[in-house]
Amino acid sequence: MAFIELNDIVKVFKDRKRGTDMLAIDHVSLRLEKKEFLCLLGPSGCGKSTLLNMIAGFEFPTSGVVTVAGKPITGPGADRGMVFQQANLMPWLPVWDNVAFSLKLQGKSAAERRAAAQPFIETVKLKGFENHYPSELSGGMAQRVGIARALLQNPSVILMDEPFAALDAQTKMEMQEELVALWQRYEGTIVFVTHSVDEALILATKVAVMTHRPGRMRELIDIDLPRP
């Protein structure tokens, strides 16, 4: 069994107002192993976020099964870290406590949270910004905090939904390079949603192409690029 499996996934959204059904995902299957970096490519509205949200456990398939490490997904879990297009940071918490947010929920002390956050803050190159607040950060820095927050839980899957889409071209390029470097040291699987072919070719070891709605997977391309 593959590390991540999507078996014949169908997703129908109900429009309660109109009383109609909308087919968002139309029989999609996918298998991913550890260490793979998948870019999920396709036009806006084709169902990429929905597919990602089903691996995250935020959405459930209408039919079909999603498994990670052999277990069907029953909801969100620390084994799957999520990074969104907007970093969604807590504006009242400094960088270090945003990174350690999951530990705050577990009731860990400030000293423990600070110590746990530090290596991840360094991984995403934010050393020196520990005590800054989200309003003092650039867009790229905020995304770095979001990535550190996801990494802190030591997830075996990192799910990223257009995390660099709102960044300027220069910052985007830097973040892409940093993500490839991070991936080289990462033992898990990355699933990265983008509508940019360029971005997919820079990042991915595997590209899945979805078509316009209803979302179907038309191509799965293995990329064997030499890594820097």
Ligand code: ADP
């Ligand atoms: P993408 O990420 O590729 O832009 P989405 O997965 O966000 O696509 O959306 C796929 C389709 O499903 C779109 O038509 C979208 O409007 C619809 N959709 C997504 N989420 C919901 C929802 N919670 N309720 C109803 N329709 C939804």
Ligand code: ADP
């Ligand atoms: P994107 O295209 O960047 O994925 P969208 O604006 O399509 O983002 O969707 C943002 C969120 O809103 C999605 O996670 C989805 O769950 C929800 N959503 C999208 N379309 C609809 C819809 N028609 N009805 C209700 N919720 C929706």
